[in-house]
Amino acid sequence: MKKSVNYQKIVETARLLYFRFGYSRITVEEIAREMKISKKTIYNHFTGKREILDEVIELIKQKFQQDIEAAMNQPGLTYREILKAQLTVVGMWLNDVAVFSKDIREHVPDAWEVLNQFKKEAALMYLNNLLAEGVRQGFLQENDKTNMGLLIFLISVENLLDPRYRESLPPALKQRIPHTPEQVFNGIVDVIFDGIKDGENRG
Numbered sequence: 001m002k003k004s005v006n007y008q009k010i011v012e013t014a015r016l017l018y019f020r021f022g023y024s025r026i027t028v029e030e031i032a033r034e035m036k037i038s039k040k041t042i043y044n045h046f047t048g049k050r051e052i053l054d055e056v057i058e059l060i061k062q063k064f065q066q067d068i069e070a071a072m073n074q075p076g077l078t079y080r081e082i083l084k085a086q087l088t089v090v091g092m093w094l095n096d097v098a099v100f101s102k103d104i105r106e107h108v109p110d111a112w113e114v115l116n117q118f119k120k121e122a123a124l125m126y127l128n129n130l131l132a133e134g135v136r137q138g139f140l141q142e143n144d145k146t147n148m149g150l151l152i153f154l155i156s157v158e159n160l161l162d163p164r165y166r167e168s169l170p171p172a173l174k175q176r177i178p179h180t181p182e183q184v185f186n187g188i189v190d191v192i193f194d195g196i197k198d199g200e201n202r203g
Helices: 005-021 028-035 039-043 049-072 079-096 098-107 109-137 144-160 163-167 171-176 181-196
Strands: none
Touching (some): 005 028, 005 049, 005 098, 028 039, 049 079, 079 098, 079 109, 079 181, 098 109, 144 181
C-alpha cells in the first residue's frame, strides 16, 4: 500500500537525523521539531519510535538498491568505470550508515541484525556479480585475488573513513590519504583493479 506524503517525510527526516546523531539520541519530539509538526501528527502514522526505526531500515535498503542499480545502468561506461561507480555506491552507503549502525547495534540489536544481514547479502551480492562479470568478459582474472580485493575494499572503507583510525596513523602516511570519501573510494578501486586485473589493460 502506498504511504502518504507525510508518512514518507517522517521516515526520511528520521533517517537523516539517525545518520547524523544515532538512533538512541533522537526522540519523536525531535523528529517533530525538525519537521515543524506536532508529535500527534507523527503518532497518527506510527505507534512509536521503534516503528519509525523499522521503516527507516526499509528505506535505507530501498535507497541502496536504487543507487546501485542506477550506477550499474549508466550508458556508455567502460567496465572499469562501472566497477568504480558501484564500489563507490557501496562505500558511500557503508559510510552513511556507520554511525547509525553502531548505535542500533548497541541499543536495538535485533534491528541491527536486519540491517547487517542486508549489508552482507546485498552489497556482497552486487559486487560479487560485478566481479564475476569482469571475469566472464576477460577484464579480471578468475582467482582468489578477486575475492581478496573485494574483502580489502570493504575493510578499507570502514577504516579509512573513520576519523579515529585516521588520527592513529603516522603523520607522514596520514597526509597522503585522500580526505574526501570519493577520493578514498577512487584510490581503493584503482588499487584493487590494478591488483586483480590481468596483465592486459582491456578496461
